[in-house]
Amino acid sequence: MVLSPEVRADRKVVFRLLAPQAESVALRTTDLPAPGGPQMSKGENGVWEVSVGPVEPGAYRYTFTVNGVQVLDPRNTLTSESNATVHSLVYVPGAEFMDANKVPHGAVASILYFSKSLDRNRRMHIYTPPGYEAGQEKYPVFYLLHGAGDCDDSWTTVGRAGLIMDNLIAAGKAKPMLVVMPAGHTSAGFGMRGPGGGPSRDEFAEDFVNDIMPHVESHYRVLADRPHRAMAGLSMGGGQTLGIGFSHLDKFGYLGIFSSGIFGNGTAAWEEQRQTMLDDASLKDGLKVLWFATGSEDFLIQSTKNTIGALQKRGFKPVCKETSGGHTWINWRNYLHEFAPMLFQ
């Protein structure tokens, strides 16, 4: 049996695919450096192979391209869904904050709820902290949104959200909380209906406010008030966090925007739509954290800066963290790890 992927102790990862009849096999990955180039070499036994790294600890999505067809690794049961397809997933351990350590683990559940706004069943993922299932305590809720390329499964697979929360909670660095990860796309395909650039009806915002939040607050033991509600998202999800968060500023005490800003041309229309909330001085104090993080190589860094400028002019005090790197899951996992400890303190 072919072993793939093989994660070695020196953090080199060897990918293998049995394909004796193939003419070309390449490794396709977003975040993994492939110093030898993505092309794989064929051995005498028909097994194509490439060794990558040593790589930084982390979760990496990959596929093979066999004669032009994108395929998953048939020897790996670990997968990660994105918006339009599914990837194989490899985890390279060694980063304590997201390793599966010997600490109490929460549960990540897949949930179906009926969305009245969209008139159909929708799926979301919900992390409950260690102790939830047997306890009686009420918990704060952190809504965590994915990006345009992803889906509600992504934060718990490639994003390691559950394990990051487990480790933070075990270390006493984050409060125990629910993390709700809804599906940000409302139609098939890549079509984004985000605030700013979307059509007149913002389907996700309706679903979020009228269905997702009420579902969570009626089906889970949660603290359903502003000081105990947080929202963050990456890229498209950052845009949704800004859009929904500032349209319902009375409902959220903590907002996090990862690799994102206000979408569309400038911020004027966005601000106009939310004028009342933006001008209401009484709401500003209750926004305990307004945190932006974007990599210096991220194509949305300027959008982040423009948004921060616009919010500062309105009297908000956003915190901006410019990190290294680009629009990658490497950064988003780090941002979650940094943002979650600020919540509900």
Next chain:
Amino acid sequence: MVLSPEVRADRKVVFRLLAPQAESVALRTTDLPAPGGPQMSKGENGVWEVSVGPVEPGAYRYTFTVNGVQVLDPRNTLTSESNATVHSLVYVPGAEFMDANKVPHGAVASILYFSKSLDRNRRMHIYTPPGYEAGQEKYPVFYLLHGAGDCDDSWTTVGRAGLIMDNLIAAGKAKPMLVVMPAGHTSAGFGMRGPGGGPSRDEFAEDFVNDIMPHVESHYRVLADRPHRAMAGLSMGGGQTLGIGFSHLDKFGYLGIFSSGIFGNGTAAWEEQRQTMLDDASLKDGLKVLWFATGSEDFLIQSTKNTIGALQKRGFKPVCKETSGGHTWINWRNYLHEFAPMLFQ
């Protein structure tokens, strides 16, 4: 963008794969009839296609074989893990008992627990019924085991266990209960360490009794006594149910064996290992249901019959249901649908 799979209103399913450079593409599936043969035809646009059915409503795993390499459908995000690989999954609706209907839905969580028996983190899936997360009630527990080709994910993907339970509970046909779906394999690969045929140390039985059950009973609001514990499994999981169930008959009030029986050569050694429990007349009354179901075309039908004969000789009253069909998920979903309503009544 290529649409695949396309499930048509007449329950025909069209599978498509964009592979302009491929020389052969075939559809590979276990339970789906492919009347035109598995080979797919290439259209002028480089899209290979095959139409199957009309097929019976149900969940079907499939892959494509492209120039000899087994690949998932890159246009389908639905997947189902098995023991050694992962499949694309298509659901053909129309069977009310397993459709995603407009009823209250439970949650299916993925859980990590630390197994002291095996000295590592292990994963299991747990279904909690509608109302669990906000409630205070204690529930009975049904342990549901997979087969040798599968893993702890399989019952909730291809097996539709969560949806089958949702529908039964909504109709008042089954009691609300937890369904715990552990990982029956303890080593990589297909290697089975089941009762009867395994090595002297039964790793899964140790993990089940010393780690899985205690974890569930300390982390969930459950009724932890014999009248509120059930176990069932298919194939290898049926063997494990027999092995663990009759070694701990004082702990289980309900046992279900799907497409299985005692493994190995005859039942003598198996019976000898469990002599005390089998001979203890006081334990027989508390076994409220002992239910076997196997298809007449199943290669384990004789094993089922031998096991039933052996248990009858020991004074048990097994109920045996011989159905049509073979060793398939079509039968296992039906068996779950029939078995769950008998529990905890």
